[in-house]
Amino acid sequence: MKTTFKMITLSTVAALSLTFAGQSFAASSPFSDISNIAIKDKIESLQSEGIVQGVSSGLFAPNDTITAAQGIQLIVNAADLNLALVRFQVEPKATDYYEHANNEAWYANALITASVNGVQLPADLDPDQKWTREEFTHQLISTIEAHFDLPKIKLAPVQIADSAELTIDYEGSVQRAIAYKVAKLDDQGNFDPKGEISRAEAAEQIFNVLEYVKAHPAPTPQAE
Known part of the structure; x- marks a missing residue:
């Protein structure tokens, strides 16, 4: 069960470092295992911005499946979510939100940050579980739309050959991801929603969605 904390002022836990794979490695150390992949430039761009990091110094492991x-x-990194304006009466723990989390694990602060910022994740989340393409895409699109207040535009429905395999709750997010050109279908028009998503593909979606955000800024509120 999730625990609700009263938020007051600046949080000390905001100072904890955020990493992609569990350890913090210098962004200036180039990845030696992405030279032969098509999205090398996208990954390097995200690395330079501190959004992605490697599994070890100099290694990105692009073909590994991404975990939850x-x-x-x-x-969290892509949406620039943080706890900078938040303080808790009791120091939060990841297990206050997700029962299967490890409070000493590298990801603990990311789980707290995600939950406090409204990212909708199941309470029984297994952080070590490998994520499917539809799970990652849904969480990414839902979070980015909410936190960047993307303008509402009419999007034509996308024909997905294997749409019957999509989880119903994820279908809208996946449709929009494809319409935004964040995600793509294969040559047969399939999304492969239940297939595991690689770190490289996840990084490409992150790059693409941030490019979409830059090209579609939220409307400026009109003065009354």
Whole structure:
């Protein structure tokens, strides 16, 4: 069960470092294992901004499946979620929000940050579980839309050949991800929603969604 904390002022836990894969490695150390992949420039761009980091010094592991914890950390970084204006009466723990979390794990602060900022994750989340393509895409799009207040535009429905395999709750997010050109279908028009998503593909979605945000800023409120 999630615990509600009264938020007061600046949080000391905001000072904890955020990482993508569990350890903090210098962003200036280039990844030696992405030279032969098509999205090398996108990953390097995200690395330079501190949004993605490696699994070890100089290694990104682009073909590894992303875990829930890694995916959440990546989304937290991309959306620039933080606890800078928050303080808790009792120091929060990841297990206050997610019963299967480890309070000593590298991802603990990311889980707290995500929950406090309204990212909708199940209470029984397993941080070590490998995420599917539809899970990551849904969480990414839902979070980015909410926190960047994307303008409402009419999008034509996308024909997804394997749409019957989509989890109903994720269908809208996946449709919009494809319409935003954040995610893409394969040559047969399939999304493969239940397939595991690689770190490289997750990073590409992050790059693409941030480019979409830059091109579609939220409307400026009109003065009354």
